[in-house]
Amino acid sequence: MLARPHKQLIYNGRFTSQKTTGVQRVARELIAALVQLSHDGDVTVVVPPQQGIVPVSGTKTVKMGFGKGVIWEQLVLPLFAGRCRIVNLSNSGSIFRGNQVIFMTDAAVFDTPAHFSWRFRTWYRIMFWILARTSSCVLTNSNFSRDRLAHHCGVAAARIGVVPLGADHLDPIVADTSVLQEHALLPSRFVLAVSSMNPTKNFARLVAAFRKIDDPSIDLVIVGMKNTTVFGNAHEMLEVAPNIKHVGYISDEKLKALYQHANCFLYPSLYEGFGIPPLEAMRNGCPTLVGRAAALPETCADAALYCDPESLDDIAGKLRELLNSDSLRADLIRRGHLHADKYRWATSARMLTEIITGL
CATH class of the missing domain: 3.40.50.2000 (Glycogen Phosphorylase B;)
Structure with a gap:
């Protein structure tokens, strides 16, 4: 003792x-x-x-x-x-x-x-x-x-x-870009989603919204592991498609590389007590689209693009807007850097x- x-x-x-x-x-x-x-x-x-x-x-x-x-x-x-x-x-x-x-x-x-x-x-x-x-x-x-x-x-x-x-824990880490080759990813040609496979993360709508974009030249990369002990035996939420890649749990070095090379970060969560991943994305220069729900507006303020997380059409529409607008992406990157620096x-x-x- x-x-x-x-x-x-x-x-x-x-x-x-x-x-x-x-x-x-x-x-x-x-x-x-x-x-x-x-x-x-x-x-x-x-x-x-x-x-x-x-x-x-x-x-x-x-x-x-x-x-x-x-x-x-x-x-x-x-x-x-x-x-x-x-x-x-x-x-x-x-x-x-x-x-x-x-x-x-x-x-x-x-x-x-x-x-x-x-x-x-x-x-x-x-x-x-x-x-x-x-x-x-x-x-x-x-x-x-x-x-x-x-x-x-x-x-x-x-x-x-x-x-x-x-949100600055990835700062001292050297990005490991080998993750791009491992999963056949091209810089700025993939959408990144990061979190556990908790149903509140809204992955079913996230995947469906991405598929509505219907652009085979853009990949969806999902990072995170599923914990059935905590979240129960939920049905598999990830549809099989060549340009949807679930990479599972990865190192911080590889995660940082994905943030830095993604076209944008998609986080249409239904429930967050705070929301670290959007701030990680902002800090690493990745324009961010999040759900207008729970604590996310408090955490992300005016540095993110918002969608209705319960509307498949709105998630898809906002994602399409972000993918097609270089000026919007540049503005979100600028605002994201300034905002995430506070955390x-x-x-x-x-x-x-x-x-x-x-x-």
């Missing part, structure tokens, strides 16, 4: 044993930014004692207790953490601990329950409801998510702090630090 003062912070590192997608990205980038801000250089991340841990560079990584997964997070971590304050940045935390910080990414398990397996949504609803009341600090990433979480968890919106996320992980980490140190 760690022998530390009452308010010594330790960071829940369960995410270090998981593949990096949206939730894990948030935790990893926030902690990496906190390392850069730390005056004493001591940011402690506690992790399960298992193989396959990918530590956050610069942190003090401590293997704690026994077991792994949910059991480790719910029972072992709070037991072995002693009097330390646990900071949970990856959307979950122990319901048996009160003296902690919880970062909830969105209220999707309440707002879009049909898009999650019943076990997952039931557990997360219970966990969020308890943590919203018992945690010493509750955080989320947008005003939209704050209001939805407050509504569903039955707490005042003022109890939930807002820390917007960053830096260092800024997020400073906001997080100010909130936590004020507890």
Whole structure:
């Protein structure tokens, strides 16, 4: 057990044993930014004692207790953490601990329950409801998510702090253009779509809208993996066509190359608590078309072209407009660069630090 003062912070590192997608990205980038801000250089991340841990560079990584997964997070971590304050940045935390910080990414398990397996949504609803009341600090990433979480968890919106996320994590990475050759892609001759295969990402309409363009010289490239444990056994959403290419989960180096060489980025999502991918696209010079829904107007402001995510015709029409207008693309690239530059992980980490140190 760690022998530390009452308010010594330790960071829940369960995410270090998981593949990096949206939730894990948030935790990893926030902690990496906190390392850069730390005056004493001591940011402690506690992790399960298992193989396959990918530590956050610069942190003090401590293997704690026994077991792994949910059991480790719910029972072992709070037991072995002693009097330390646990900071949970990856959307979950122990319901048996009160003296902690919880970062909830969105209220999707309440707002879009049909898009999650019943076990997952039931557990997360219970966990969020308890943590919203018992945690010493509750955080989320947008005003939209704050209001939805407050509504569903039955707490005042003022109890939930807002820390917007960053979009500069791909900056130091060297783009790997081999991904273009691997999938027979030509620069500026493909539309890019990036996210998990969550039904809220609207891939069925996305694919159908792309097919309405009916231009075999343009490819649709879909990046992301499907998680049936979380999202249930949804039917396959990707239609088979020569110019529709599902490349699965890829490295950040290859993702950056796709952003930089795509004609445009298509993200007609039905529900987002924040929306990092559109900001990633903007920061890498890719004009962006997003759905006018949930937190996306808050996150993207006037730097994106908007469509009605529930209208196949509108998605197709806006995509066609973007593909056919060099001036529109150039304007969106300019506005996207300026807008995405406001979203830096260092800024997020400073906001997080100010909130936590004020507890």
